[in-house]
Amino acid sequence: MQRAPRGPRAGRYGRSQPGRFALSRPTREQMRAFLTTLVHDPSLITDELVEERYTQALDPEARI
Numbered sequence: 001m002q003r004a005p006r007g008p009r010a011g012r013y014g015r016s017q018p019g020r021f022a023l024s025r026p027t028r029e030q031m032r033a034f035l036t037t038l039v040h041d042p043s044l045i046t047d048e049l050v051e052e053r054y055t056q057a058l059d060p061e062a063r064i
Helices: 017-021 028-036 047-058
Strands: none
Touching (some): 028 047
């Protein structure tokens, strides 16, 4: 019996792994949408929190 050739593997949510660490610049709207997925009450995501996290996301020194 032959195995099918190995192709790109899907990661979480069906996305392929190579795109996982994309270096695109996030937007404030994308940051707000992401942060909203982390909390039960979306009213906790304030403009100040979005701005703080957005600034940190753009800081090259903060990257792992």
